[in-house]
Structure formats: C-alpha cells, structure tokens
Amino acid sequence: MNARIQPRFCREFHPVGTRVAVGDTVFGGMAVQVIAGPCAVESTGQIHQAAQAVARAGATALRGGAYKPRTSPYSFQGLGPDGIDLLADAGAAAGLPVVTEVMAVADIARVRARADVLQVGARNMQNQPLLRALGQQRTPVLLKRGMCATLDELLWAAEYVLAGGNDQVMLCLRGIRTFGTHTRNTLDIGAIPVLKAQTHLPVLVDPSHAAGKRELVPALARAAVAAGADGLIVEVHPDPDQALSDGRQSLCPGGFASMMQELSTVAQAVGRTLG
DSSP states (O other), rough: OTOOOOOOTTTTTTTSSEEEEEEEEEETSSSEEEEEEEEEEOOOOHHHHHHHHHHTOOEEEEOOBSOOSSSSSTTTOOTTTHHHHHHHHHHHHTTTEEEEEEEEEHHHHHHTTTTTTEEEOOGGGHHHHHHHHTTTTOEEEEEOOOOOHHHHHHHHHHHHHHEEEEEEOOEEEEOOOOOOHHHHHHHTTTTTHHHHHHHHSSSEOHHHHHSSSSGGHHHHHHHHTTTTTEEEEEEOOOOOOSSOOHHHGGGGGHHHHHHHHHHHHHHTTOEEOOO
C-alpha cells in the first residue's frame, strides 16, 4: 500500500462519525436503530404480516432476502425479482425503508430501484467486483463481516466501496466461526468498541446469525447495544417454525416486541435511545 494514502475508513480521515440517512432513519447518531424482518421473503401475506408486526414493535427498517445464498443448492434460494417487489410493497405499506442483499453486479440496478439499503452478505464480503460496483452507487451499503474475516479485512472491504465515492457504508458484525458449538457463530462483542475507535462508519450487529437459536437472540442484542452498537438487524418471522430459511434463529412477533422493550432500557442506561 502507498504509505501516503490514508484509508477513507479511518477516524483520522473523518474524525466525526458518519451518519447514514435511510429515509427518516439515521444510523450512527444517538439513536440505536433496529432493522427487522424475515430471513427470506416467502409470500405476500408473510412479508406484509412481518412488516406490520416489526413496525408496531418499533423497528425502523424492514429486512428480507430476495436472493438467498444458501449452503446447499437444494435449499430455498429466494424469490428473486418478485421477492424484491413484495419486500418494497410491504415496507411502503408499513412505512419502513427496506434492506435486502445484492449478490451480483448484474443485480444492482434491479435491487437498487426498490431497496433503500444494499446488503453485502458475509459470503460476498471480499467480492471485489461487487464492492467496486457498489462504490459507484449512492445507495447506502450494509457490509457484513465474513465468517472468518479479521477486522482489518472487513475495513479494507469497506474501503473498496468508499474509494469508489460511496461514503454511505455501514459495517455489520454477524458472528465469526470458532471452535465453539454452543451458538451458530461466535459474536465478537469486543469488535464493537474496536471498530468504533478505528472507523467513523456506523457499526451494526446481527444477533440472529450469531446466536442461531431464537432464545439466545435477546441477550446478544442487549449486549451489543451495551457495547456501543449503532444498530441491530434481527430476523423476525410470523411463524418461525414454518420458515423456509433460518426459522430456528427467527423471533416470533411477540418475542421481538418483548426484546424491543428490553433494548429500550439498555439504550437509556448507556445514554442513547432506541429508534
């Protein structure tokens, strides 16, 4: 690396924390924002029911996958373009901006046309062609840490987007792969204050993928807020046991509403607000 080039992700490059505006929602301010919704968009009824439920509970954005990179090629892969339209319609009806994953450069224009935030999943964190293409956009990007990636690798992945001119980047910790088997992944809580010190970018946490079990999600979410996370992205399904993807780690609407009440108390205890 040219020693004279200062990375755009560094605090020294941008001493004041970046605030990413998504509609009326601001990530990186005093409020801890919560993105919630199902892992995958499955049907009109499912996504609308989920959207209304998370909105009532205080979520400030709706998540839902239309393109699903799955470990097995025989698992549900999402509804593709139809899923994008269903997600956008459900978000509009509930008054929520929408967050969804984009997997390929060829899909950016289609997804960007209806989504408010473009998510880069853990499997694509170092997909440089995709990151470079997202750098040419002005739509906010939510970049997830790869399952075996170091924090430096996450930050340099973000640099690909920033270097292209898109400064609306948010980082997301979703757990890393370790020798532990008690959770799906190991949530690196210590990475939250480290990233907050090293970068000006908002830091979000995905407790659902870290936990892998819905009963563990609220505790990890509370810990993330206490450690300084700027937001959460949580999986919520109207009927988790019937979900086509990640049902075991998805909260039901009632469980999500209860968690939101707990998070409000934690946020106040550390001098912040929820949503």
